[in-house]
Amino acid sequence: MPKPSKVQLFHTCIINEVYPEVGLAVVNVLERLDIAVEVPLNQTCCGQPAFNGGFHADARKVARLTVDILSATKGPIIIPSGSCGDMLTHQYHMLFADEPAYLEKSHALSERCHEFSMFLVDVLGIRDLGAHLRASGPGVAAPKSAYHPSCHLLRGLGAKSQPQTLLAQVKGLACAEVKDQEECCGFGGMFSVKNSAISGAMLENKMRNLEASGAETVISCDMGCLLHLAGGLHRKGSTLKVKHLAQVLDEGMSGR
Numbered sequence: 001m002p003k004p005s006k007v008q009l010f011h012t013c014i015i016n017e018v019y020p021e022v023g024l025a026v027v028n029v030l031e032r033l034d035i036a037v038e039v040p041l042n043q044t045c046c047g048q049p050a051f052n053g054g055f056h057a058d059a060r061k062v063a064r065l066t067v068d069i070l071s072a073t074k075g076p077i078i079i080p081s082g083s084c085g086d087m088l089t090h091q092y093h094m095l096f097a098d099e100p101a102y103l104e105k106s107h108a109l110s111e112r113c114h115e116f117s118m119f120l121v122d123v124l125g126i127r128d129l130g131a132h133l134r135a136s137g138p139g140v141a142a143p144k145s146a147y148h149p150s151c152h153l154l155r156g157l158g159a160k161s162q163p164q165t166l167l168a169q170v171k172g173l174a175c176a177e178v179k180d181q182e183e184c185c186g187f188g189g190m191f192s193v194k195n196s197a198i199s200g201a202m203l204e205n206k207m208r209n210l211e212a213s214g215a216e217t218v219i220s221c222d223m224g225c226l227l228h229l230a231g232g233l234h235r236k237g238s239t240l241k242v243k244h245l246a247q248v249l250d251e252g253m254s255g256r
Helices: 013-017 020-032 048-052 056-071 082-095 100-110 116-123 151-156 162-168 190-194 196-212 223-235 245-253
Strands: 006-009 036-038 077-079 113-115 144-147 217-220 241-244
Touching: 006 020, 013 020, 013 223, 020 036, 020 245, 048 056, 048 082, 048 190, 056 082, 056 100, 077 082, 077 116, 082 100, 082 113, 082 151, 113 116, 116 162, 116 245, 144 162, 162 217, 162 245, 190 196, 196 223, 217 223, 217 245, 223 241, 241 245
Parallel strands: 006 036, 006 077, 077 113, 144 217, 217 241
Antiparallel strands: none
C-alpha cells in the first residue's frame, strides 16, 4: 500500500476517557510522517467488554454503530490497541454471522483496520523513525525499558515483532530482558472482574518479573494492560512507569 495522505483514528474507550495523551501521541507520530489524522465523531466502545461477557445483543448494538461510523469514512483506520483491533478485524465477523448486511460491512471494514505498530512496520515499511531520547544528564546511562506484549496484539493479531522492531531503533533507550515476557498480565477486560483472585495473582507475577528486569518503564500497545499494571504498581509503591509505544516514539521524534 502506498503511504496514505490521510488516516482515520479509532481512539478506543480507555485512551479517550483515561489516557487522551496517548491518542495525541499517535496523532503526533503520524503527522510527523506527513499523514493527516481524522477522528470520526460519535465513536463509542467497540463492544468487546459486552461481547466477552456473553452479552452479544448489547455488543451488536455498539458494533453496528462503530461499523456505520467508520464505514462512512475513507482510508486506513488506525487503532492504537491490539485488543480493540482484534475485535474489529476478527470478532465482528462472528458477531454479525446472522446479519448479512453488517457481515459484509464488517469484512470491508476489517481490510482497512490496522493496529498502530503494525501500520508503521507492515504497511508503511518503517523500522526506524529517527527517534532519540535524551539522557537525563551527562554520563547518565540510557534508561531501560521493558516491553509487555499484550495478549490480543500477540496472539489475536499475531504481532510478534513490530513494536520491538520500532523500540530497538530508538536511540537512548535500552531494552531489558523480562522473564516469561509473553505471559498475560491478568487484565483481560472482563476476566479481571470475573476472576479477580486469579487476575491479581497473574498481576503480581508480572510485576515481580518486570521489576526484576531493572527496567524503569514498561511499554506496551494496549492501555488496558497498562492501566491494570499501573494500578498494581501504584498500590505497591513501585517507581516503575508505564507508557504506550506511541508516547515513546513521540517523545523520541520530538527530541525530548
